[in-house]
Amino acid sequence: MSFFQKIFAKRFGPVFLLYLIIISLAFITRTALLIKSAAGFDWTFINIIGVYFIGLFYDTVLAGYFCIPLVLYIWLVPNKLYKKQWHRFLLYSYFLIVTFLLLFNIVAEWVFWEEFSTRFNFIAVDYLVYTTEVIGNIWESYPVVKIIIVVFLIAIAAFFLIKNSIKASLKSNLRFGKRTLIAVPLLCIPILSWFFVGNKGKEFSDNQFAVELAGDGLYEFGAAFWNNELDYNKFYATIDQDKAFKIVRDLLGRDSVAFVDKANSIERKISYNGTEKRYNVVLISVESLSADYLGVYGNTQGLTPNLDSLGKNGLLFSNLYASGTRTVRGLEALSLSILPTPGQSIVKRPNNENLFTIGNLLKKRNYIPQFIYGGYGYFDNMNYFFGNNGYQVIDRTAITDKKDIHYENIWGVADEDLFTLSIKQLDKDYQSGNPFFTHIMTVSNHRPFTYPNGRIDIPSHTSQEGAVKYTDYAIGKFLREAASKPWFNNTIFVIVADHCASSAGKTELPAYRYHIPAIIYAPKIVKPQVYTKLTGQMDLVPTILGMLKVNYNSKFFGRDIFRVKPDEEWAFISTYEKLGFIRNGHLLVLSPQKKVQQFKIMPNTDQIPEKVDKKLKEEAIAFYQTASYLYKNHLYGK
Known part of the structure; x- marks a missing residue:
């Protein structure tokens, strides 16, 4: 049994699996946007390393937030219920939906980048508010039905690749006390991130494309949502x-x-x-x-x-x-x-x-x-x-x-x-x-x-x-x-x-x-x-x-302007x-x-x-x- 198979066979294996899915799709998104922005990107060693390593950090922070529901669920569900045969379909459904949404996010980020050359920001928050106009605009501008079908088919294919890994965790028998020792540290990651991590850590370069690519789109969306008005003096x-x-x-x-x-x-x-x-x-x-x-x-x-x-x-x-x-x-x-x-x-x-x-x-x-x-x-x-x-x-x-x-x-x-x-x-x-x-x-x-x-x-x-x-x-x-x-x-x-x-x-x-x-x-x-x-x-x-x-x-x-003096x-x-x-x-x-x-x-x-x-x-x-x-x-x- 390989290292990953051993990890997936543990009670919290699905959490690790979800983390790998999130950072893998984030890597794909970042690479696709980097290729798209090749002409404006400064191809220095520092910029390339910064984009991927700082990006991995923010992807991990985002994954911490994303995994909260799954951590709580695995922690609180009793062993007897967790090991039921029918229970696996709940986890299957969860992973299929999440994988579909994360794949669809790649498309959304691509479209947003094409329009604004940035990761999600205040504009995306505005779009969330005015859903009628925005969804209508997307529907009129892109072949939405075809995109959804293709993304869903890819999500199904990906699901079958990870299905056995999800199933392996259902055999785990971990008592509540030991689950608590794992769950609490996992939940502390997003809590500590909330207090100590901001979205300015990505600003490592003078090249704006490098700065944007070092961020995580969904994390940037959350940061924009919580900070839609900035106090100047602060x-x-x-x-x-x-x-x-x-x-x-x-x-x-x-x-x-x-x-x-x-x-x-x-x-x-x-x-x-x-x-x-x-x-x-x-x-x-x-x-x-x-x-x-x-x-x-x-x-x-x-x-x-x-x-x-x-x-x-x-x-x-x-x-x-x-x-x-x-x-x-x-x-x-x-x-x-x-x-x-x-x-x-x-x-x-x-x-x-x-x-x-x-x-x-x-x-x-x-x-x-x-x-x-x-x-x-x-x-x-x-x-x-x-x-x-x-x-x-x-x-x-x-x-x-x-x-x-x-x-x-x-x-x-x-x-x-x-x-x-x-x-x-x-x-x-x-x-x-x-x-x-x-x-x-x-x-x-x-x-x-x-x-x-x-x-x-x-x-x-x-x-x-x-x-x-x-x-x-x-x-x-x-x-x-x-x-x-x-x-x-x-x-x-x-x-x-x-x-x-x-x-x-x-x-x-x-x-x-x-x-x-x-x-x-x-x-x-x-x-x-x-x-x-x-x-x-x-x-x-x-x-x-x-x-x-x-x-x-x-x-x-x-x-x-007709009263403005020269050089003023x-x-x-x-x-x-x-x-x-x-x-x-x-x-x-x-x-x-x-x-x-x-x-x-x-x-x-x-x-x-x-x-x-x-x-x-x-x-x-x-x-x-x-x-x-x-x-x-x-x-x-x-």
Whole structure:
């Protein structure tokens, strides 16, 4: 009898068997993802060893949690019952189900990695919450039934390989006291892991692919689930709070503004010469649109003829960066003009009502602020957030006539139908006599990349390039129809992406992956030009207000870009945990465990690590610490 056969024949043999299954499938998953990421992985000896040995550690920790039910069962079930012939079918069923789920997890991790180039994280937790949209998206994007059948057949084949090993343990006769001596130490492993193991131990390399591969997907999912909001002062580098406000006030004060005399505040008077302009504003935030899809940013595929034309005939931002990697981060920046605080976007947090948004501000000036979305607005808490922050919310439920829907998928109606709904609403707003501020959020440029047939020359459900071209088609159609309306000449159209199509890179925050398009188009109001200065997504809100010449007391962190002095530009980029500050060609990154890194930004590629500059470090900390302080202490209200 071999060593393994002897172990499996013991009472707790199934626990050891389950551990081997978990680490074996984790090894297969890690290797498959490593091969997939070969181009971006730094193939050094340290990285390879780190990926597999640190990975084995986290796989073992995950296995400790996973084995708890089985350990308890084997420990507490009496010998007489455990040795019954029929009892083996309970263990058989358990192992078959677990093996199937673990195999299916390989597929899930592959799909998630393909989309985000990371192991499971906060995004996966969000997906667990919004199961209707997510399961629908998966169902429309992949051959789910075939995948399940194949995985189940593999699970059955694997089960027959381990069946005799499971059966061998049923002959064991171990008294309760001796079972306790084994069970208690086994249960102590996950208990000790809970208190002493965090998911930051995987951060052993400067190569982000190596860091992600060293983790365990299911363990990362659990860590994200328990830490979906991070307290800045607890997890990140800090400075004295008074000093932080002093630094931020000094930086924001360089735009020649007057601060309101309040302690621990960034509230300042924004004043413009001349009378206020009562222009309408239509802000279109486009799903997942990287700048490099557009011809005006260098793309040669001809995907965006309409946006390219708008860019040449409007105000084109050539150096603008998204705040984050999710739609809710973009919505946060385009409504609150606040830099990204760690954890969940404010859009999804509790107690996020009555905040200082452009919607609340313009509502006081008799504008009609509204948020129009092509899907169901309960997704990502959009309806609640906008509805409680000055906006009228309109989603796909407003389309009651089926003939007005040419196509829909799980995310919402086709963009052309969203814009048809928007045109009707804008006509209605115009009749009211009040100016409107309308934020329209598109959905078509999202997997499964489906749209009505016959609109463009790329078939539906083939690629993101097709979805990009269709969204461009829909925006062009919308603006041509808007041009015939009496409100068109008095309307400023702002078109900006919510985030890039991909944020993957070798480094933790690859700055070039946050470069998004932004165009302000108003042929009777805005002269064509290219704005080349560094701009953050949150700067668009105060810039719009500047074009309207609105005098107001601002709590926004963003600035009117036309008032920014030379060499005083900056931008903020982030993931859920990594907080980035871009200034003068450098990127300062703040991470949990009070980690601080600095990089030299390179054009269209990953940045190079460099020595941390004390001044840049203090500026980054001051901004993020102050933003977290104001929101946490309910000082960012309207």
